[in-house]
Amino acid sequence: MKTILEKKQAIVSEVAEVAANAPALVGLDLSGLTVQQVTGLRREARKADVYLKVVKNTLLRRAVEGTEYECIREQARGPLMVAFSRGEPGAAARMVRDFRKANPKAEVRLVAVAGRLLRPEDLEAVAKLPTREEALAQLMGVMQAPIAKLVRTLAAPHGKLVRTVAAVRDQKQG
Template sequence: MPVRRAQKEDVVAKLRDEFGQAKSIILTSHAGIKVNEVNELRSQFRAEGVTYSVVKNTLAKRALEGTDMEVLADSFSGTTAIAYSYEDAVSPAKIASKYAEKNDKFVLKGGYLDGTVLDADGVDQLAKMPTKDELRATLLRTFIAGPTNFVRLLNAVPTQMLHLLNARKKDIDEAA
């Protein structure tokens, strides 16, 4: 049953909305990879809150028309899948790059981040950056380091005084 024009327009509108909200977009090709391996990859993406789906190139190109991401249109050729997240720009690249290292048939075609088109090497560089959660953890450690050190310093004086008194008591007990 052929896809009707209205259905295609809905897909284009949905893709345009998703592209507009995504923090980054990673384009891949998984031609020649077994279905169960692709399903495993999809579950890895899903676990990190990343959407991964195969798109029809003509509809994706139409969705990009008139947007800043229109420069990606040439990358939509052959089998194309997109990975994107509304929360974290790094996670899609991290998962895709890691999987590409393990499987030669999985190809990183490129991507898009904050107005910049990425080639496969750019996607690998993006994958090396810390994720949003990793940045939050680092920031939290930085925030609590000062107060933690201050409390340790305040605690050190009474602790040292206690050790001094215990040593004096020991000396007195030995002398008696």
């Protein structure tokens, strides 16, 4: 059986590993919520590929040492559940935003993206970050726009000539 110290060390190393690879973090105070509500949040976290864990603040502070989330060390106080995005930066923020719509008692206490601590009010801005697929689609649209405009510009004189000839033909037939 593991000792208490070994269990704490395992938690710290697990959270540190996740924090080292996570693009964003959201800290949530779940005081006043029922077990069913928290279980629903955990279910949504699994679907959204978000690492969710209730960690003692002292262990969280040790876990984020040496990572880009060292900026949250001073704000990690009180009951806290941390949600680390694993893939896209906005995944945890979107999940928390949607959860808070149904459960307004959940309070956002920490928001950090790429090692930068943001205000809890900035959760909505982080949640609106595009997914990887959306960002690629936007990039392709921007890259394709000049070429499409060039093609339309080159095709315009031919189309105008065809419409003019058609109008002359219709005028002579009528």
